[in-house]
Amino acid sequence: MQLNYQKYSPTGNITVLVTTPVPRDRQPVVAAWLLRPEVAGGEQAGFVEPPTDPRCAARLQMMGGEFCGNATMSLGAMLARNAGLADGAALSLLLEVSGSAAPIACRICREGEAWGGTVDMPLPEGLEKATLETDGGRIAAPLVRMPGIAHLILPVNEAPGEAELRRRLPQWNRRIGADALGALTWNAAESSIDPLVYVPSAGTLVREHGCGSGSAAVGCWLTLSAGRSMEIPLRQPGGTITVRTRFDGGAIRGVTITGGVALVAEGTVTQIV
Numbered sequence: 001m002q003l004n005y006q007k008y009s010p011t012g013n014i015t016v017l018v019t020t021p022v023p024r025d026r027q028p029v030v031a032a033w034l035l036r037p038e039v040a041g042g043e044q045a046g047f048v049e050p051p052t053d054p055r056c057a058a059r060l061q062m063m064g065g066e067f068c069g070n071a072t073m074s075l076g077a078m079l080a081r082n083a084g085l086a087d088g089a090a091l092s093l094l095l096e097v098s099g100s101a102a103p104i105a106c107r108i109c110r111e112g113e114a115w116g117g118t119v120d121m122p123l124p125e126g127l128e129k130a131t132l133e134t135d136g137g138r139i140a141a142p143l144v145r146m147p148g149i150a151h152l153i154l155p156v157n158e159a160p161g162e163a164e165l166r167r168r169l170p171q172w173n174r175r176i177g178a179d180a181l182g183a184l185t186w187n188a189a190e191s192s193i194d195p196l197v198y199v200p201s202a203g204t205l206v207r208e209h210g211c212g213s214g215s216a217a218v219g220c221w222l223t224l225s226a227g228r229s230m231e232i233p234l235r236q237p238g239g240t241i242t243v244r245t246r247f248d249g250g251a252i253r254g255v256t257i258t259g260g261v262a263l264v265a266e267g268t269v270t271q272i273v
Helices: 024-034 069-082 162-176 212-226
Strands: 002-010 015-018 044-049 059-062 090-097 104-111 114-120 126-134 137-146 149-155 181-187 192-199 204-207 230-236 239-248 251-270
Touching: 002 024, 002 069, 015 024, 015 069, 024 044, 044 069, 059 069, 069 090, 069 104, 069 114, 069 212, 069 251, 126 162, 126 212, 137 212, 149 212, 162 181, 162 192, 162 204, 181 212, 192 212, 212 230, 212 239, 212 251
Parallel strands: 015 044, 059 090, 149 181, 192 230
Antiparallel strands: 002 015, 002 251, 044 059, 090 104, 104 114, 114 251, 126 137, 137 149, 181 192, 192 204, 230 239, 239 251
8 A cells, every 4th residue: 555645844843644544443553664764754643634523624643543733733734735825824724633622723824945833732631740650769740631642741850861761651651541641851941841752552652852732731830830821932852832821710721832844755655564
């Protein structure tokens, strides 16, 4: 089977979008194969499907059924590119995305050969303290549950090293039970995160260059801690994602992420899995 794909870089979070129909039950294994460096390569994969909601332009089904803000922004850029959006022009659209029960609003602006995107993120479902077993003993970390994904926020002076994080993340998720689980090493002094994301159904554990939902999770955590609306540029290995939150009446009423998207490659591969 021939698989057509386009590969985008939203803040360095290389995302493969497959435009050839692939049955849902095959998507995790196909995605894991596609992400191999010798095939298409990348940090995550999603499958573009027809929407069921007539208000939406398309559906994005992520490789593990999780939600991803950066991949949503990438799909918006793909649709803007397909529509021939002129330089400086903007496009607003609704998208269906796995992990979210409601349509996601996405705004894309053409910026030369790239795009700037803003995604209205789903609101957090909960914030709790998670007790985590580490080689150095137990630590308590904020756990932000977003629709389709959860994120642990680990202060840089408490976070386990890379090898231990990769060993511990699947263990932690057996108790947390998320569709996808991120471990965000948080540096408050630099306002930066370094994301490691585990997707159980696809069996992937990837150190990402940027994470949209992780950015939103940190923004929500800081907003709830401060009790006010915030605008937070968050540095990540691949660049900066800006989170904006709206806090009113003791609760978060809105969250957006804004970043840049560039087309990296497009092509066709022969499916062998």
